[in-house]
Structure formats: C-alpha cells, structure tokens
Amino acid sequence: MGDLAPRTFLRDYWQRKPLLVRQAFAGIRAPLDAEELAGLALESDVPSRLVQQHDAARWSVRYGPFEDSDFAALPDTHWTLLVTDLEKFVPALHDLVKPFRFLPDWRIDDLMISYAAPQGSVGPHTDAYDVFLLQLEGRRRWQIDTRPVDPGNRLPGAELSILAHFEPESEWVLEPGDMLYLPPGVAHYGLALDPCMTASIGFRAPSQQDLVSAWLDDVAAALDPERRFGDAGRAVADNPGEIDLASRDAIIALMREALARDDVALERWFGRYITEPRADLIGLYLAPDNWDEAALGAQLASGRGLKRNTAARLAYFIRDDRLFLYADGQEYPLDMNFLEPVAVLCQRFDYPAALCRRLLDDAPGSAGLMVNLLERGILEAVE
Template sequence: MSFLRDAYECEPVIAHHNDPERFRGLLSVAAVDRKVAEQDLREGMLAMADANRSVDSSDFVADSGAIDRVAVARLYRRGATIILNQVHQSDIALADFCRSVERVFSCHVQTNIYLTPPGSQGFQTHYDNHDVFVLQIEGEKTWRLYDRPVEAPYRGERFESGRHAVGEPRHTFVLKAGDCAYVPRGLMHDASASGDAASLHITCGLLVRTWADLVLEAVSEVCVNDPAFRRGLPPGFAHRDFDRTAARDRFRALISELSSRAQMDGALDLLTEQFIQSREPAVLGAIESASRPLARQYRARPAPWRLIDEEGGLRLIIPGGEMTFSRAPRPVIERALSGQAFAPEDLVHDQAEELIRRLTTTGLIERLD
C-alpha cells in the first residue's frame, strides 16, 4: 500500500470520499445523546474541553464520581466539546472497527469520540504522542496543520503548552461527513466545528510498539543469560571524584558484546505474543451457539493467532490468552483458522466437534448458518 510506504509516520493524508454515509454505521449524534442520557458514565469515561475557557472536571463530575448529565448538557450548550473516551470497549461496532485496524498495524487501537457545538473549538493548538485517523461522522470540521516540532514522540512524551512556537498553519482543510484524515504523531494541529451543525468525529489512535521496545527486549534477553551484565556498578561510582576511565572501557566492551549477541527473533516473538494476547476476543454469538447443534459451515474470524509446537502438543496464542492441544494435529487447527469456510467433516479428526466448540467459545471461528 502506498500509504504505508510513503505517508505512515511521515506525512498527513486527507481523504475526501464524497459519501456522507460512509461511517454512519459506526456512530451518530443521536447515539452520543443516548449514551450520555442512558449510560452510567463515570469520571474518565467522559471529558469536556473548550479552547476559549477552562473547563475543570469538577464542573461536570459529581462528588460520587458520576457524570452530571445536566452539567454536561449546559456546558455543551455554552460551546464545550463532549469527549467520550475508549468507547470501543462498550460498543461492538467500534470494537470490530478497531480490530480491523489492529490487523493492519499490529498495534493497540483506541477510539475517542468528539462532539463539538457549531462554531466551537475543543482544544488549542497541540500535537499528539500517537498517530491518529480522524473519521468525520456528522457535520464539518476545519483542521489546521502546523509544524512538526517533535519527530515521532514517545508515548509518554506529552505536549507541553508554550514549549514550541505555533507559527502559521501549513495546511488547512475541511472534513465533511464521510471524509477522513491521518495525522502523524508530533504534528501540531487544531480544529474547529464549521457550518451550522454540530461536528461529530471519531479519533482512532494507534498505540504502536517501537524499535526501541524491540531493542530493549533483545538486550534484556542477553542480560538474562550473561552474568557480566548483572554485575554491580563500580563501588563509589556516585562520588564526585570517581575516575570513570575503567568504567568507560567496561561499558564499551559490554556494548560490543551486545551488538554481537543480541538477536531479533526471540524478542519479536515475545512482542508478537504479548500483542495477540492483549487483544479483546470477539465472542459475540459464543453463548448463543453453545447449546446448539453443530452448524453445516464455519469460518475463522479475522483475528491474530500464533501456533507453537511444544513437547506434548501445540500451544495456540489467541486474543485474551492461549489454548493447548494434546491431540489435534497442526494441519487440522490451521485448516480451521485459515479463513476459508469449512464443514465439520472437512477437519477429518475424531475430536473435530470438540475442537469446533472450543474455537467458537473463544471467538476464533463463527457459524455461517
């Protein structure tokens, strides 16, 4: 894909689809209104922001920690943006959307919802420490992109107001319903609702693992297996008059040892397993189908998995955990998880029914009837 090759982590991308209904199945202003009115929202689940005046959480959060719905409506009417955090954790449509993005980037994907009144702006100019896709659901929003003072900031490297000069916008554009934009982390930006209607958009954030994560894991693997790296630092190293000459020689020798011994594969295997297991399983339908007879056909859901040969059987790394198999051969499991539709008899194994039920329970496969 040209986006992954040319733009990802480097340049913003704006896509005008001329299709107002493109993302309508994910959310609507009416759905946000219902969530605020119906759900037991607590502090942290909903936030509010206004670029023109300070909004404190005490303005809309009760002493009990519950969100004050009337206060939210009042602040919104005065121009504050309503922010619903991590909605994909309670909304299946958004959860499925996040899973589809996760399959492309192999990273955690989160969603925040922003509902801004007409003519208002939620945040002053800032940059994010993670890449985002912006999906415009309803209304319009005018975006302004500025300089990029920090190249690929770390996840914990938060924006500090006043530290970087904003300057003049380098690029201004309007997102209408059905449009989307990609903004790489570190790029200064701001946005305001334009037109006569409220602006509703979803920000889809990519929380990636970095090369630094991989290098640190590979270094840790070497250190665990070599006591030379676990020796204590020279006694007295914190003294003002400590002679660092010998320490520098030792440090260079250890770095040289690391460069020759550190291996990528073991570290990448570990990060891969951690990523897969940290995903939320897609178990919709698992309870409903638990007591039903086997279907005529099944198909694997597009979830990440990794099958590992171990003494005594196989270990299957899956979203939410892992499974072990002592009898089912690798080709049978791989056939079930291939993504191609299959009938129970296609697995050609005396425990095919039990295998199907286990895979259905964990959300890896689904019925097609």
C-alpha cells in the same frame, strides 16, 4: 483511500505525510447520535472524558463515568465529549474499523468517537501514533503544521498536552464522509464549526521503553527466586571496598544468563504481549458456557455459526515450519495443518456454520482449538 490503492497509500503517505481524502466514506451517517454517545459515557466501564475550553489559555478535562447533570450543566459552546474503545463496547461499530484492515490488526488500537459543541476542541496538539479522522456529522475545521515541534512547546499548567504556539501550514473544513490521515508527530488543531461528530481510528505504536520494560517484567517473573550469586572458593579481599574482577564477571554472567533469549523466544513473547487484553476490558467477555466438541457440533448442525468477540485480539505467525497462534495473551503452538483455520479465525469476525464445518473436516483437531476459544469468550455462539 479515495483513488489511492492501499499499497500506494502505504508507500507514499503512511508515517510520511498527511492525506486529505474528500468523501472517503460517501453518504456516511453517524452510527449513533449525541444522546447515545452521552449514554455510553454514563457507563462505569466505558472510557470517556469531557474537554472544555474556558479561555485562550485555560482548558479543563474531566473523566467519566458522568451523570446526566454533568451534561445538563455544560454551556452551549467550547466543549467536547470523547468516548474511546467503542468498537469493543458496541460491536456494530467495528464496521468503521474494518476498512482499515489493510494494516495488521495488532497495529490497530481503537475507535474513538467525539461529539463537539460549536467551537469545541481539544486544542492544538501532537499524537505519538497514526490516526484517521473521519467526519461523521457536522463540520470541523482542521489546521495542521508538519514542521518539527519543540518538546517544550506546551501550554503551562494545562492538564492536557496542548501546544502553546501553533502556526498552521494548511487548513481544511471536513464535512460528513471526508477523512484526514495524520502520521505521528504532526501538530493538528480541530475546531467544530457547528455541532459535529468525528471518528478517530488510532494505531498502536509501542515505544522501545514500553517493550523493554514489559519484556523484563516477563523475564523476571519466570526466574528462579532461589538462583543467587555465589562465590565459593574466593580469594581473600585485598581491600574490602573493592568490587573485584571475579565478582564483577560472576554478576554479569548471572544477568546475561537471565537475559539470554534467541529471536524466536522474543517473537513468541511479543505475540503474547501485543495480544494481551487490557484489564478494564475483561467485563466485555461473556460468562463461559460449558463447551465441548459435542456442543460445538450441535451449534453448527443447527445452522448457527460463531462470531469473534470484537474486544478479543488474535494474531499468528509462522517460524521454522511451526505455527504460533496468539489469543488475548495466550500462545497456541500448532502444527502447520492448523494454518487454514487459524488464518480464517484471524482474518474474519464472523464464521458461518458451513465454513466452520469445512474447517473442522479439513483440519482434524481444530475442534479442540475452537472449543478452547469458546470457553475463553474469544469466540461466541451466534444466537
């Protein structure tokens, strides 16, 4: 964040106003070239898209996987290739995400890298989430407008949500190492001045609608399908078209019973929900080996440690002297003596053998937890 301490950035800029940081990553080199990025876009499980501008009002978007012929047919200008979730598919690229872990992991969504031909863009638009835009290669001009955007301000007939009217308040040209932070809702327009590559580190911001919908799905799945409304001993209906008060009260009581959850239950549901992996990322997990505590001990005795699958999501919280660990949607209620190994597992992505042996010695029972995570592919053996 340049000269800003993380706490100052969070206090003055995070979700408040944009920030341009010149040479935030001084001397940075793009971690992969355009050909390698295009090669990833050929893969069936890697999310990718091609955005092309045909004229001022005509844009098109195509979704991968692509063929070599798709790239060979592109013009020299006015197109952009975007590849998302790269830190999950190429673990080495997680190094671009690590500097932003002064924010909690559950808020971090993914790393996207885009390659743009000269004049390439995705048009002026807004995002519903925070994003850091890091220039990796070439030059890109960014224009922003912090004024509120009319919901109806959209280019008619476009597949993309592009603003029909955009008047910039500020403008900068970013070169390799420069970074622009944008809070949600800020209109922005990036245009490649020459062939360029940009990394976008985006953050999750679940909507109220998404949260409630997912929670209700979870509630419904856990209900007894045989639990039904009943009205034994009811009075004769004065008018068969009336929903009488007793029936209304009984229905409301039945629903309130189903929805009754205390704060702890909601917190525990959120831990499972926010760490649940996407179905399209399951292929990133290695086929499980036959792990047990003896195999774990042998791995560590050889001097080889463990590492975390960069596609896995880990999180924990403490409530009423109980520790709750969440790993890819599964909950592990634990005693507080597990706090140190859980904190280390969630904080790091590499676990040297000496560190693992110390954790196992200091927290009896943690070997079983590590074996379970190894069997699920959340932890992996260092070869």
